[in-house]
Amino acid sequence: MCIERRPLRGTRQRGLTLIELVVFIVVVSIGIAGILGVMNLSTRHSVNPMLLKQQVAIAESLLEEIRSKPFTWCDPDDDKVMTANSAADCSTPQGLAATAGESRYSQLTPYDNVGDYNGFAMNSGILNPVDGSLISGLAGYKAAVAVSQAGSALGLADNTAALRIDVSVTAPDGNVITLTGYRSRNAPRL
Numbered sequence: 416m417c418i419e420r421r422p423l424r425g426t427r428q429r430g431l432t433l434i435e436l437v438v439f440i441v442v443v444s445i446g447i448a449g450i451l452g453v454m455n456l457s458t459r460h461s462v463n464p465m466l467l468k469q470q471v472a473i474a475e476s477l478l479e480e481i482r483s484k485p486f487t488w489c490d491p492d493d494d495k496v497m498t499a500n501s502a503a504d505c506s507t508p509q510g511l512a513a514t515a516g517e518s519r520y521s522q523l524t525p526y527d528n529v530g531d532y533n534g535f536a537m538n539s540g541i542l543n544p545v546d547g548s549l550i551s552g553l554a555g556y557k558a559a560v561a562v563s564q565a566g567s568a569l570g571l572a573d574n575t576a577a578l579r580i581d582v583s584v585t586a587p588d589g590n591v592i593t594l595t596g597y598r599s600r601n602a603p604r605l
Contacts, residue, residue, distance in 0.1 A: 486599065
């Protein structure tokens with residue numbers, strides 16, 4: 416005996432036809448292709464994150480080095496640095512240029528004031544501040560520093576009472592970032 420099962424009347428078989436399946440595959444493929452195209456475009460035009468991180472680290476390091484230096488009326492080597500009330504009281508007033516004979520890389524006469532760094536640049540790679548040697552892996556980067564008076568921009572009556580420090584770093588791919596910091600004057604008798 417053989418029993419044959421037949422669907423009950425009024426019930427339909429469920430499932431997808433071949434045409435519905437093909438249409439679904441085409442629609443999903445177009446969507447995935449669009450998403451991949453957008454991701455490819457954004458990846459191609461984005462900044463290399465390693466280069467950007469290196470730029471930021473270089474700029475932060477240099478900015479912190481500069482901001483750690485004193486900003487006084489006189490060059491820190493001047494005998495009157497602790498007693499000066501203005502630049503006129505100094506034998507060697509500190510301006511916005513390196514003091515004669517000072518260098519970032521000298522152990523005997525290093526940069527010792529914020530103003531010394533104005534116009535400082537490293538155009539052939541990032542150099543070690545201790546001995547001026549090229550730091551391995553940073554040969555393709557460049558750095559430049561600009562120091563300017565910023566007292567009035569900060570709402571101070573004396574425009575010379577604060578300095579704006581801009582550190583620009585160029586990556587090997589040509590992308591430039593600039594970090595800005597400020598330093599106020601530390602005059603002991605002020």
